[in-house]
Amino acid sequence: MLEPREGIPPVIADEAALAEVVAAFAAGSGPVAVDAERASGYRYGQRAYLVQLRREGAGSALIDPVACPDLSGLGEALSGVEWVLHAATQDLPCLREIGMVPTRLFDTELAGRLAGFPRVGLGAMVENVLGFVLEKGHSAVDWSTRPLPEPWLRYAALDVELLVDLRDALEKELDRQGKLDWARQEFDAIASAPPPEPRKDPWRRTSGMHKVRRRRQMAVVRELWQTRDRIARRRDVSPGKVLSDAAIVEAALALPANLHALAALNGFGQRVGRRQLEQWQAAVDRAKALGEDRLPQPGQPVTGPPPPRAWADKDPAAAARLSAARAGVAALAERLNMPPENLITPDTVRRVCWEPPRPADARAVAAALTGYGARAWQVEQVTPVLVTALAPGADRGA
Secondary structure: OOOOOOOOOOEEOOHHHHHHHHHHHHHOEEEEEEEEEEOOOOOOOOOEEEEEEEEEOOEEEEEOOOOOOOOHHHHHHOOOOEEEEOOHHHHHHHHHHOOOOOOEEEEHHHHHHHHOOOOOOHHHHHHHHHOOOOOOOOOOOOOOOOOOOHHHHHHHHHHHHOHHHHHHHHHHHHHHOOOHHHHHHHHHHHHHOOOOOOOOOHHHHOOOHHHOOOHHHHHHHHHHHHHHHHHHHHHOOOHHHHOOHHHHHHHHHHOOOOHHHHHOOOOOOOOOOHHHHHHHHHHHHHHHHOOHHHOOOOOOOOOOOOOHHHHHHHOHHHHHHHHHHHHHHHHHHHHHOOOHHHHOOHHHHHHHHHOOOOOOOHHHHHHHHHHOOOOHHHHHHHHHHHHHHHOOOHHHHO
16 A cells, blocks of 8 residues: 555644544544654654544544644544554553543554464554555654655555554454453553653663663763753753763773763764763763762662572572463463463563462462452463462472
8 A cells, every 4th residue: 555545634733724633533433543653763752743543534634743732632522432553552652742642442563462463563464464565664764854754744644544444353353262352451451551650760771781880880870861861851852862872881881080081982982072071071070979878779679579580599489480380371372372471461470479379379369460450351361370380389390
């Protein structure tokens, strides 16, 4: 499919045109296909730079959320309507920012996982299920570009062109496999989930952080990360375009004494001007000047079980339970033709195996799974597997 059925719709960039779209989509029928394009790798944050919709009776619409930053009126007009998204959890945060929050949804990527499709990208799903090939060449472009080139708009419109058709076909397949109610439980859980809490100490997720072991070096990572974040936010660019994670870790390990030493490190070479070098060196110096009581602790407080690799030493019985549980879950997932992580999250399995309920009977295990957020269908399927895995001696054959 090279062209949307009604051609490329005009980009909505003013309140009058937006009001017409809201009225048209409110008057439409059936589910509404929704997608959003971000500028990941180019801009700071994950805001939406284009929103695409399609609904029976309304056709397709492309909306510029920079020119129309408040789409709450459109969100309200579609309240109660089923929204069809592909990989919903990726788009929901940026849609929420502009006032679009679904009350019901259908996630075609998750549906594909539950139905056992080996490839669940939108292009692969449309091709395998509907027999159409979508042009996918513009997924990683800078969507903050204005005006948006016509080929990009064509690509964006095609992303929602067949989404409802894909939804209908997947619903039939899930129903055929006896998994439609399971999928609906998953979709309801996504739609009702609260926004995620802000990450504590996000600087700890710097790529290569595992090399940094001394607290003083960790303080350098923190200062450089926070300085980079302030600059990236002010300039509205991706933090990686300001300074790479690799350069941050390099500076933390080297603890450069001056500008000359800093400039000799990878990532701080000829392309970095003196003023920039001075701000990075100042961050390093701030970290080096901190008192011991203000240095970051080696690790974040652990609320769950330790990493599984440490279980054999800390608690051999728990390690045996986990081994038996993983084998049981993998076998059940294979029988149900779905990825094990969609049958039950690995974190939930670890938590139950590390601190199993006492007694570890079906009732207690089911209650534990529910407490960790497992859906009713997951509890029903996985409880027998975990009861077996938690039984004394269950690991002998695992």
